[in-house]
Amino acid sequence: MYSISLQQNQYKTYILTDDSTNSQLEVVPERGGIITKWRVNGEEIFYLDEERFTNPELSVRGGNPILFPICGNLPENTYTVAAKQYNLKQHGFARDLPWIPLGSLQEQGVSLQVTLNSTETTKAVYPFDFQVTFTYRLEGNSLTVSQHYLNKSAKSMPFSFGFHPYFNVKDKTKLKFEIPAQEYFDHKTQEIKPFSGNFDYNQEEIDVAFKKISGKSATVTDSQRQLQLTLDYDDVFSTLVFWTLKGKDFYCLEPWSAPRNSINTAEKLTILEPGASYATSIKLTAKFI
Template sequence: MFAIALQQKKYKTYTLSDLAFNSSINVVPERGGIITSWCVKNQELLFLDAKIFENPELTVRGGIPILFPICGNLPNNKYKYNGNNYFLKQHGFAQDLPWEVIGNSNKDRASITLVLTSNRLTRTFYPFDFKLTFTYQLKGNSLEIFQTYTNLSNTQRMPFSTGLHPYFLAPNKHQLHFNIPSMQYMDRNTGTLHDNDCKFDPKLDEVDAIFEKLTGLATTVYDRSRGLKITLSYTSAYSTIVLWTVKNQDFYCLEPWTAPCNSLNTGYRIVDLEPGSSCEMLIRLTATFV
């Protein structure tokens, strides 16, 4: 049995549930369309800094923020288009704007569909007309995120990159083992390349590793302390995985990106939508207790 409930907390929160499986997600449309909680068998899988989340002036740390129209940052937060300079903060603006709910269903699964459309504010940072449509679907131990990106312009192409920034709860990061399908990664703190040995040192102040040239469409994490396996799978548009965590924080992030930092300037792996066209992408999260 699937259910959808709406509560007025600090923000309106939709809870989608699979009651037979004891799984659920919480979705907060007005706070960037973010998923703030994902439970499987009543076990919370996501980290959320509640104090930051409740302050609308701060960027959320936790849940599953949406990255658009860039992933990562730009040099001096600046890019150039048609001879004009524009400014975008790290990861873009989609995670900070209110999204609109346009539908939900509890037939065969629990789902909710959200939309973000360009407006006068977004065009000051990103001079394109767009519509983003995200559908979150929950069934059993899987969470699927269907995405449609539409260029509403009749005349100009629309370049962008996109991604997600899941914060996974991990009280004991010493017990994590990663299987990321890439031969090497770059340490973004030092700019150095390393062979991918599927390990990282949780005693470091920060781990910030970017994996490109992916050889598969799924990344797996084993959390031995919780007896938990999380599989992150994605369509081929996602070319990059970023692993990020900081010392003394009970989370790690595995971020699927379509392109690395600064692609809006370099054009590297950028999605470049033709006028009036759309493209679709899918990310699936699956949690198994073993």
């Protein structure tokens, strides 16, 4: 049985439930359209820093933050369009703005639709009219995020997009990665390094990008939790980023449509013509083994 309910906490929280697998999603549209929690068999799959979440001055560290209209950071937070310079902070503004809930469905799972429209505030840093609509769908032990990007401008609109999911983990040394790549770019050292299936967690921070990926699925197995997570993504997601901090009970495996600074370099950049739209999706599946 599927259901959806609304709970008034600090923010209005939509709770999507699939009773057949004791699974739930919690979505907070007004706090960046974010999924804050995802439970399967009653187990928390996502990590959430509750203290940061309750402070609207801080970016959310946890759940599944949205990256748009850029992924990563820009040199000096600047980029140029039509010979004019603009400023965009890391990962763009979508994760910080209120999204509008549009409605829900309870067929083939339970879903909630949320949308973000351009405003004068967004156009001051990103000079385009747009509409971004997501459909979050929970079905059994899977979470699907369907995305629709619409250019409402009279000019071509360049952008990149992605997600920054935070996954719960207690012992990172118990993780095993199956990523369709043989090397990654280390953002800290600016070096390309071979990948053999895991990382050195003695580092204070790990921030790497897999740019040469040969498949559309990645899997992480946590032997301590006996949990296998699979991330499936469309071809447009050209980059997978792994990020974690020493001493923190999370790791991030992030699907990006383009690497850092693509709005300046045009590498893997998505460009929509006036009136055009683009649709894609990602899917996360949690399996206890």
